[in-house]
Amino acid sequence: MKKTMTFILIILAAVFVTMSVKRSRDKEEAAESYNELKAEMFTEASEEIPDTAVDVEEIEPEAIALSDDERAMVDGVKRLQKDNGDVQGYIMILDSDIEKDRLCNAAMKDEGVVLQYPVYQRKGNDQEALDYYLHHNGKGERESYPGCIFGDGAIDEEGNYLFDLDSDGNHVIAGHNMSVHRNKKENWMFGSLRYYEEPEYLEEHKNLVLVTDETVKYFTIVSYYQAEADDDFYNIHPETPEALSKFLSDKTGMEIETDDSVTLVACDDDTSNDAGRRYVIAISE
Structure with missing residues (x-):
């Protein structure tokens, strides 16, 4: 009997080690692939981008003037979209002392940019489409x-995104918690959201940037909390600035006024059956 139990334990240990090695390899391969996407995002960006402004070539009066730095990043998103039309934009979280006119060069060199990934969104209201980029x-x-990293995927009856990154509203962006240890190498994807438990970390990493194929949007991270996976962030989409402000104020216990926000969501732990979630909330500047 003891020999049988010992044999079973050896087999279980071997399976555990094999799975751990495979998961570690998957993480490394994913990190390498995202480094390739980062290179494509910034491949044509100059090391020395002049600080001048150019107008977006649009007739609409609300056309936004972009700096050359911002234009280079917008063009990068367009390159990513040529490879995959599901790319909605590019997300970055920064050290809070990075200036806007240094952002492109900083992202290229990974200087002060603690998180940067393309954001994908699959069209379709069925569960398969909503979960597509989980797998x-x-x-x-x-x-x-x-x-x-993917958006919440909600679309209308005509197949248009309800909350694409260019529109105002609450943008729910989710990603796996690829972390095991409190180690930078082990915190890819949204693994680093765990650090926002610490107020000091939030204060030093509160700048969030969304780059789309049209513009660059700037947000300030204001809150972090943990809740269940079925939290109503997934189901409630406030349609007015007043409704959005009230929704976020109720969630955070803070007085918030905004017409545009981002909610980042990751699993509470690095397991496939984890029911908890980490939520990081950012509002437009």
């Missing part, structure tokens, strides 16, 4: 892990 990489190849 697929940016090339559309099916993987059980680690998937991509």
